[in-house]
Amino acid sequence: MQPALIETLGFAAATLTTLCWLPxxxxxxxxxxxxxISLWTQAMFASGIVLWLVYGMLIASWPLIGANAVSLCLVSVILAMKLRHG
Known part of the structure; x- marks a missing residue:
């Protein structure tokens, strides 16, 4: 498979899995x-996203970096709301 096609596949997957948190x-x-919403599940998921983000940075994978940065923002909003409003 061509590298550009692989990168496009990564961006498509990253876009879909990131946008699913927006609603x-x-x-x-x-x-x-x-x-x-489970507080522990959200906290563990946010921790996993941080690890994926670090991993993406270490291997310089823009689909991983972009998707996980945006996902972390969205999940952090949900987590903060859960902490604030129970």
């Missing part, structure tokens, strides 16, 4: 309802 973040901000 949840918007819904959480809008309603402030976090009852159905």
């Amino acid at each position: 949840q973040a918007v819904q959480t901000i809008r309603t402030r309802d976090t009852r159905a």
Whole structure:
């Protein structure tokens, strides 16, 4: 497979898996309802995203860096709302 095609595949996957958090973040901000969200799951997921982000930086993979930076922002908003509003 050609490197450009592999990179495009990575960006497509990163875009889809990152954008899936946008509706949840918007819904959480809008309603402030976090009852159905597990604090521990969100915290562990955010920690995993940080590790993927560091890994992406170490191997200089822009799809990993971009996707995980944006995902971390979205998940951090949800996590902060969960901590603030229980």
